[in-house]
Amino acid sequence: MSLPISIPLLLPQVPDREALWPYLGRIDEKRHYSNFGPLVKELESRLAERFQAHSSHTLQVVTTSSATLGLELALSSLDLPKGSHILVPALTFVATLTAVIHAGHIPVVTDIDPASWLLTPDIAKNVIKESNAKAALVVATFGQPQDTVAWSEFQKSTGIRIVIDAAGAFGSQWVTASDIPVVFSMHATKSLVAGEGGFVVCGDGKTTALIAQLSNFGINLNPDANLPVGQLSYAGSNAKLSEFHAAVGLASLDSWDAQAEKRQTIYAHYRQTLDDACNNAITWQSGDILAAPNTLSIRVGSSAKREYLERICAEKGIGTRRWYQPLLHQHAKKIGPVIHLDTTEADKIATDLIGLPFSVFITTEQIQQIADIVNKVVSNNH
Numbered sequence: 353m354s355l356p357i358s359i360p361l362l363l364p365q366v367p368d369r370e371a372l373w374p375y376l377g378r379i380d381e382k383r384h385y386s387n388f389g390p391l392v393k394e395l396e397s398r399l400a401e402r403f404q405a406h407s408s409h410t411l412q413v414v415t416t417s418s419a420t421l422g423l424e425l426a427l428s429s430l431d432l433p434k435g436s437h438i439l440v441p442a443l444t445f446v447a448t449l450t451a452v453i454h455a456g457h458i459p460v461v462t463d464i465d466p467a468s469w470l471l472t473p474d475i476a477k478n479v480i481k482e483s484n485a486k487a488a489l490v491v492a493t494f495g496q497p498q499d500t501v502a503w504s505e506f507q508k509s510t511g512i513r514i515v516i517d518a519a520g521a522f523g524s525q526w527v528t529a530s531d532i533p534v535v536f537s538m539h540a541t542k543s544l545v546a547g548e549g550g551f552v553v554c555g556d557g558k559t560t561a562l563i564a565q566l567s568n569f570g571i572n573l574n575p576d577a578n579l580p581v582g583q584l585s586y587a588g589s590n591a592k593l594s595e596f597h598a599a600v601g602l603a604s605l606d607s608w609d610a611q612a613e614k615r616q617t618i619y620a621h622y623r624q625t626l627d628d629a630c631n632n633a634i635t636w637q638s639g640d641i642l643a644a645p646n647t648l649s650i651r652v653g654s655s656a657k658r659e660y661l662e663r664i665c666a667e668k669g670i671g672t673r674r675w676y677q678p679l680l681h682q683h684a685k686k687i688g689p690v691i692h693l694d695t696t697e698a699d700k701i702a703t704d705l706i707g708l709p710f711s712v713f714i715t716t717e718q719i720q721q722i723a724d725i726v727n728k729v730v731s732n733n734h
């Protein structure tokens with residue numbers, strides 16, 4: 353009798369206490385626990401250095417308590433009239449939607465490219481009139497990077513403001529345009545981890561300064577502003593990253609390159625094993641293999657096949673997830689007004705898209721077990 357296998361969908365890799373120790377010692381010494389402390393500043397400058405190496409513009413980094421809050425504050429920093437229409441792709445995590453609503457705007461759910469699964473400038477161009485959009489919250493879906501230069505050109509030519517949600521794209525998404533805020537997550541499930549946390553990268557210092565101010569309730573701390581220090585100039589939030597989270601983030605950054613290489617190697621092997629086992633019958637998101645993948649999603653060909661796969665995996669204790677489903681327009685009506693444009697391609701993708709287990713801890717035997725099951729499913733035509 354074969355033993356039941358158990359393979360979790362995700363298994364976070366977070367720095368252990370040995371790696372955290374020196375950073376925690378520094379917090380003890382300084383007795384500075386939040387409010388733009390030294391570890392937060394160090395994390396921001398080390399991140400800025402990384403992004404700077406891939407850009408000809410000077411880039412700033414501002415941390416936030418999560419990517420969700422980073423998105424919300426980046427949208428607020430655009431200072432659009434309340435109730436503005438904001439384009440969002442149908443296939444993304446719900447935080448993309450909630451950020452728009454909490455920033456006081458109306459999400460306009462739109463379609464994605466059938467191959468890259470991304471909202472592209474061409475798709476956005478086609479819905480400018482119909483959507484009456486003032487901005488777009490564009491997503492680096494499943495970590496697949498967006499073209500910041502193309503979006504910057506779109507922004508300049510249309511006047512529609514762009515924010516990029518690159519929550520899971522650290523290491524693959526660079527910021528080559530100077531005028532677009534790009535938001536990353538440091539949630540425990542990502543490759544760069546703070547436990548909870550996020551950051552915004554942007555070439556416009558005024559935008560990052562405003563996001564920092566909004567993350568501290570909106571209090572003006574700038575003696576050169578036309579406003580007394582301590583006065584509110586905006587109704588912000590408390591979205592500051594604590595020193596403890598920055599400690600985890602710094603320790604995670606120390607080992608990130610080695611971890612990214614491991615993630616990439618495992619992903620490439622996993623993909624090859626699945627393709628070999630299934631005779632190339634599964635469909636992948638187009639684009640390069642990511643610098644540090646943290647999920648693995650495939651299309652299996654039909655909703656019946658997906659259900660069959662889910663059933664077998666559940667029986668064997670193998671985690672699966674219909675990532676980013678329901679699609680954004682399929683959530684409860686009471687969350688607020690959501691405008692739904694044509695989403696034919698996203699709807700099709702959502703019929704058979706499924707996330708399989710992926711982590712740095714997955715073994716070659718487990719990958720083979722999963723590939724054998726996926727093959728059984730995709731080659732079954734009944």
Ligand SMILES: Cc1ncc(COP(=O)(O)O)c(C=O)c1O
Nearest residue numbers: 418419420445447519537538539
């Ligand atoms: C596309 C996208 N946006 C936003 C978020 C939210 O990030 P956080 O958990 O840091 O708020 C996620 C989280 O996975 C995500 O995948």
